[in-house]
Amino acid sequence: MSGDVAVGARVALADRLASEGVLDAGWRSAFEAVPRHLFLPSVYWEFVDGVAVRRDQDADPEGWLAGAYRDTAAITQWDDGDEAGGQQDFTSSLSMPTMVARMLGDLDVEDGHRVREVGTGPGFNAALLAHRLGAVRVVSVEIDEAVVGLARGNLAAAGLGGVEVLVGDGADPAVGPGGRADRLIATCSSLVTDLPVTWVGQTVPGGVIVAPTATLFGGGATARLQVADDGRSAAGRFTGAADFMRMRQQRYQAPPVDAYLPGDWPGDAEASVTDLDPESIGGSWLAQFAIGAALPNVYYRRAPYGDMVTWWFFDTAVTSWATVDSVPDRSEFEVRQSGPRRLWDEIHTAWTTWEKAGRPGYERFGLTVTTTGTRTVWLDDPGHPWHLLAH
Numbered sequence: 001m002s003g004d005v006a007v008g009a010r011v012a013l014a015d016r017l018a019s020e021g022v023l024d025a026g027w028r029s030a031f032e033a034v035p036r037h038l039f040l041p042s043v044y045w046e047f048v049d050g051v052a053v054r055r056d057q058d059a060d061p062e063g064w065l066a067g068a069y070r071d072t073a074a075i076t077q078w079d080d081g082d083e084a085g086g087q088q089d090f091t092s093s094l095s096m097p098t099m100v101a102r103m104l105g106d107l108d109v110e111d112g113h114r115v116r117e118v119g120t121g122p123g124f125n126a127a128l129l130a131h132r133l134g135a136v137r138v139v140s141v142e143i144d145e146a147v148v149g150l151a152r153g154n155l156a157a158a159g160l161g162g163v164e165v166l167v168g169d170g171a172d173p174a175v176g177p178g179g180r181a182d183r184l185i186a187t188c189s190s191l192v193t194d195l196p197v198t199w200v201g202q203t204v205p206g207g208v209i210v211a212p213t214a215t216l217f218g219g220g221a222t223a224r225l226q227v228a229d230d231g232r233s234a235a236g237r238f239t240g241a242a243d244f245m246r247m248r249q250q251r252y253q254a255p256p257v258d259a260y261l262p263g264d265w266p267g268d269a270e271a272s273v274t275d276l277d278p279e280s281i282g283g284s285w286l287a288q289f290a291i292g293a294a295l296p297n298v299y300y301r302r303a304p305y306g307d308m309v310t311w312w313f314f315d316t317a318v319t320s321w322a323t324v325d326s327v328p329d330r331s332e333f334e335v336r337q338s339g340p341r342r343l344w345d346e347i348h349t350a351w352t353t354w355e356k357a358g359r360p361g362y363e364r365f366g367l368t369v370t371t372t373g374t375r376t377v378w379l380d381d382p383g384h385p386w387h388l389l390a391h
């Protein structure tokens with residue numbers, strides 16, 4: 001595929017996103033004009049059926065270029081750039097075009113708006129913003145200095161070097177120009193109960209914040225918040241599922257199981273049975289989001305043994321744990337719970353509340369964030385905090 005063919009590939013990708021209803025008409029010319037392949041390094045990894053496939057420009061220039069115009073994320077950095085890290089975690093990427101288009105649509109920009117982006121990565125999203133609004137109206141903050149260097153080079157190659165790319169933590173109010181932007185978009189996720197409240201102070205009253213959120217339990221969704229007239233809070237609903245890499249300072253290192261259970265399983269745990277198969281939770285990103293938003297300090301691990309899968313649940317305070325054994329074709333599952341919290345009972349209550357509410361989708365959930373540091377997920381309206389309903 002030559003550079004000229006890439007024009008056709010851009011248009012084809014834009015056509016596809018538009019036909020799927022994710023690309024607003026206002027963003028179409030930016031998607032057609034900005035060459036996505038200019039934001040890819042000579043080697044990147046594309047996820048195909050859950051497997052990271054290496055694309056090397058020297059070895060396979062056509063495959064490398066074709067990958068740039070598929071609707072997939074491209075991994076551009078592993079393990080914070082540590083070459084000896086063994087490619088355990090991907091830590092910078094070019095986001096999936098569908099997500100980029102959806103989030104830009106949610107941002108609802110108008111001519112003349114100034115936008116702050118958190119998480120520059122290779123710079124493609126910043127380039128789209130710059131194409132639409134003008135490079136001088138876009139400031140992007142990226143925590144990884146090496147990634148910043150690449151993004152600046154990519155933006156310059158695309159003729160959009162006027163975008164200001166700053167090195168720093170996008171949650172730090174000292175990073176970047178003072179004053180408030182009209183729009184703030186994050187492309188790295190924060191825990192829903194830990195969304196940086198500094199973003200409220202960095203956005204004008206009436207302005208919009210679009211940010212992917214996650215829960216420690218699992219699941220994630222894009223929040224679209226509008227800043228209140230007094231500039232002290234922002235509130236709004238979630239717009240759909242999102243799965244972004246976590247802000248670096250919010251990555252969670254789980255303690256070893258020994259920290260919870262020093263001896264052999266089941267220790268002093270209380271035994272019971274449940275009718276809820278934890279595998280049905282694992283199969284639903286939305287259910288995980290609902291449970292995680294109700295129980296922000298709980299996480300799980302799956303441990304398969306042959307046909308059986310033992311689900312382990314832990315609290316971050318390292319006081320309590322639970323296990324549930326999922327066995328195919330059973331209607332009852334063995335439970336063990338230990339510690340002051342009955343974690344499985346709490347999860348079961350959150351699940352049941354979600355079910356009885358009609359399995360609400362992301363758009364029925366909302367979030368209110370205040371500059372004093374509160375973050376409240378609610379169901380249907382801000383007067384119904386979800387963590388109280390699902391308790």
Ligand SMILES: C[S@@+](CC[C@H](N)C(=O)[O-])C[C@H]1O[C@@H](n2cnc3c(N)ncnc32)[C@H](O)[C@@H]1O
Binds near residue numbers: 093095118188245249
């Ligand atoms: C998914 S990538 C960004 C995608 C990108 N905006 C694009 O155009 O496709 C997420 C980026 O967020 C960065 N990041 C993580 N934590 C951050 C933080 N606290 N402040 C700023 N950037 C952060 C990562 O280093 C990574 O490059």
